[in-house]
Structure formats: C-alpha cells, structure tokens
Amino acid sequence: MIQVGDNIGDVLDTGNFSTKIMEIREWGNSDQYTGRIIQLPNSFVLNQPIKNYTRDFSFIWDEIRIMLIYGSNWKKAREIALNITNPVVKELESRAKEELMRMGEKYFISTYDVKTSIYTSIGENWIEMRLRYVVDPRKRRAVNNLLTSRILEAFEKEEDIVVGTVVSIDAVKASTKEE
Structure with a gap:
C-alpha cells in the first residue's frame, strides 16, 4: 500500500511510464478499496513524497x-x-x-x-x-x-x-x- 499525494492504494502494476494502484479511502475513512484504479505517471517519484505502508515494515x-x-x-x-x-x-x-x-x-x-x-x-x-x-x-x-x-x-x-x-x-x- 502506498500514498502519493492524496492517492492511496495497493500497487497493481508498474510499467515504463505509469503505475496503477487500486484506490483506497477516497470517500470513506477506511482502508478498503473503492473499486477505482488510478493510473499515476511515473514522474511522481521525482516530485512527490511516496509513503509506503508495507515495504520494509508491514505494520x-x-x-x-x-x-x-x-x-x-x-x-x-x-x-x-x-x-x-x-x-x-x-x-x-x-x-x-x-x-x-x-x-x-x-x-x-x-x-x-x-x-x-x-x-x-x-x-x-x-x-x-x-x-x-x-x-x-x-x-x-x-x-x-x-x-x-x-x-x-x-x-x-x-x-x-x-x-x-x-x-x-x-x-x-x-x-x-x-x-
């Protein structure tokens, strides 16, 4: 699970130009899927902080x-x-x-x-x-x-x-x- 700006979700796919995440938490204060897939241009790694909820510590x-x-x-x-x-x-x-x-x-x-x-x-x-x-x-x-x-x-x-x-x-x- 990652957060980039206001977008939070589980990474589904990483390509050469974009990363797709299954959105979590857009209209509710929960850690459950909304059903929407967000496509983020990979340029986000250069200009925004990335919050990773599970990479090195899964809690x-x-x-x-x-x-x-x-x-x-x-x-x-x-x-x-x-x-x-x-x-x-x-x-x-x-x-x-x-x-x-x-x-x-x-x-x-x-x-x-x-x-x-x-x-x-x-x-x-x-x-x-x-x-x-x-x-x-x-x-x-x-x-x-x-x-x-x-x-x-x-x-x-x-x-x-x-x-x-x-x-x-x-x-x-x-x-x-x-x-």
Whole structure:
C-alpha cells in the first residue's frame, strides 16, 4: 500500500511510464478499496513524497480515541481497554517487534517498542484516552471496529464509566426531556 499525494492504494502494476494502484479511502475513512484504479505517471517519484505502508515494515500504529466524562473511573476504563486489546494484538506485536529488529540491520532504529499502550490527557470537558496498538494496515478498520465494539460493550456494564463529554451528555439529557 502506498500514498502519493492524496492517492492511496495497493500497487497493481508498474510499467515504463505509469503505475496503477487500486484506490483506497477516497470517500470513506477506511482502508478498503473503492473499486477505482488510478493510473499515476511515473514522474511522481521525482516530485512527490511516496509513503509506503508495507515495504520494509508491514505494520502501522493505530489509535482509538476514548473520551470519558469527569468522574468516570478512568483507571478501570484503562484496565478494561488493555485487557480487551492485548489478546487481539498480541501476535501482531510479536511479529512487528521481529520486523523492527530486522529493520535495525538496514536502518538506524532506536526503539523496538510495539507494546500496546494508553495515553491519558485532560480535555476541557472530558478525560481523553488514546489506545495505541500495531496492526496490519489492510486490517486496520476491522481491528479498530472489533476493539471499539468490545470496549464499548464492556464500558456499558460499568456504572462508574461514562463515555462522552459533559456537553454531549447534557445534550442527550436535554433531548430526552423534550420527548
């Protein structure tokens, strides 16, 4: 998978004058095919950066943004999210670490850390957690959806964890009062 300018896709064919890619992500924020084939003149290699998602390292880091209202048990939410995520990405972490170590023979790489982690910060009306994990770029959407669904289902069972912001919770309460 490569990105040249705004064009993202899997390389189908490279000829003398052009490269054909199967387009990904044009009208949706996903890593799935749109069904269109883009023909790029090979001059792009001279005048544009090329982002290669899979050449030397077949993984990317993805993040799930989780926003909790103040007063939520963020420590419990963190533990739940990690307990759900770790079994899903454990094998990916292992393979990604091996690939990074092999890349270290070719490039200067200062870290081999691919461990799933959560970074927490304080927002204006929420506690923000960013769940960061490695994933195959072609499976990013599916893994993200699986993890998000499982995390939300687990949070729904907890009375002391509320997803959202104070503003969004207030808006929901106001709309239910009007009904």
